[in-house]
Amino acid sequence: MIYLLFLFTAATFTYRLNNETNGEQTQEDTIIVHYEDGHWSTPYFDCGGGNIWMMTYTVPFLGRRPNGTYYFKGTSGLDIDLRAIDINQCIDDNNTNISKEENIFSDTDKCDRASQTCVFIENLGFRRGSYQCVCKKGFYFPQPNNGENYYNGTILEEQHDLKIAGxxxxxxxxxxxRCGEGCSECTDDRSCIFTFNWALRITFLVIQCLTIVAMIPLFIFTFQFRDVKVVKAASPVLLRIILIGAVFLYCLALVGYGVPTVMRCTLMQWFKEVGFSTLYGALLLKTWRISVVFRVRSAARVRITDMDLIKRLGLIIAVSLFYLIVRTVVSPPTVEIGKSLHDLKAYQCSYDWWDYAANIGSLEGGMASELEQ
Incomplete structure (x- = not known):
């Protein structure tokens, strides 16, 4: 049972007796019908009538019995033509706080949620498909030859109906x-990542490996012929240390062969700094010893053994290791995205002031070695 609560107001009524004579005015209570007392129908198609989509708003009206009581007598309706009203099937992405109750058609579009965004089109009337399915960032429209870069909502609605019907x-x-690797915007599936010339890289890698292998006979030579006068004068121990430093530097190509990662970038720094300190540190100390010997002006003999040089070399390497440990802990290298000459993205190791400081130190060490010579 439905109970209706109505408000009453005072009103004056005049009953007309004939064309010339009116009855006396009488005052009585009349029921006021408010908007909340009415009812909106759901949208329906007026088939056979106006053949249009419409909604109807109806309100009750009541009759009065002789004893002063009221009774339900009927309803009065107002038909609303919906042809001028748009249907917005898109999700509210503009933060307009439109609830599902306010727009019952929201989120009923047929766009692909993973790759497309629904864009509402106004002034198309009360019909489905008043939207465009635009590609999201990172996706591209696969049919550029039709002059559009979106899918029409009407076509999607039709094709979806066919799918539902089997x-x-x-x-x-x-x-x-989806766009190619590394692309945020694109028109096809070509990758935006710089592609290495693997044939050239493999060639250089083979050369580096052959060079490292060639170090082994040299290492054996300095050990096998350590008592030969020429080899002995060149300090075989320091020669082997120089070869070890060269191997570390050549290993940079092996570590950096693949796509840069944080681990590869870190190892490249360690091989570079340790290799440079070992190789050029040994060369610097060898030339320093020769310089000291030739600069002595007295008759006293100056003796600087290989062990003395190795101790000093250990100090140089220790400083490099301390720098590498601090660098790795405080500011470890990262992988950045750079741009090639053809505007393609290329992954590369980060380069900051730590690297500049290391390069300046290496430059000063090399200049000191040249000055000693």
Whole structure:
């Protein structure tokens, strides 16, 4: 049972007796019908009538019995033509706080949620498909030759109906395709990542490996012929240390062969600094010893053994290791995205003031070695 609560107001009524004579005015209570007392129908198609989509708003009206009581007598309706009202099937992405109750058509579009965004089109009337399915960032429209870069909502609605009915359709093909690797915007599936010339890289890698292998006979030579006068004068121990430093530097190509990662970038720094300190530190100390010997002006003999040089070399390497440990802990290298000459993205190791400081130190060490010579 439905109970209706109505308000009453005072009103004056005049009953007309004939064309010339009116009755006496009488005052009585009349029921006021408010908006809340009415009812909105759901949208329906007026088939056979106006053949249009419409809604109806109805309110009750009551009759009065002789004893002063009221009774329900009927309803009065107002038909609303919906042809001028748009249907917005898109999700509220503009933060307008429109609830589902306010827009019952919200989130009923047929765009692919993973690759497309629904864009509402105004002034198309009360019809489905008043939207465009635009490709999201990172996706591209696979049919650029038709002059558009979106899918029409009407076509999607039609194809979806065919799919639901089990008939032949292309609904699942009306999606945007993912861009190539590294692309945020694109027009095709080509990669935006710089592609290495692997043939050239492999060639240099083979050369580096052959060079490292060639160090082994040299290492054996300095050990096997350590008592030969020429080899002995060149300090075989320091020669082997120089070869070890060279191996560390050549290993940079092996570590950096693949795509840069944080681990590879870190190892490249360690091989570079340790190798440089070992190789050029040994060369610097060898030339320093020769310089000291030739600069002595007295008859006293100056003796600087290989062990003395190795101790000093250990100090140089220790300083490099301390720098590397602090650098790795405080500011470890990262992988950055740079740009090639063809505007392609290229992954590369980060380069900051730590690297500049290390390069300046290496430059000063090299200059000191040249000055000693």
């Amino acid at each position: 008939r032949e359709n292309i609904y699942d093909q009306l999606i945007c395709k």
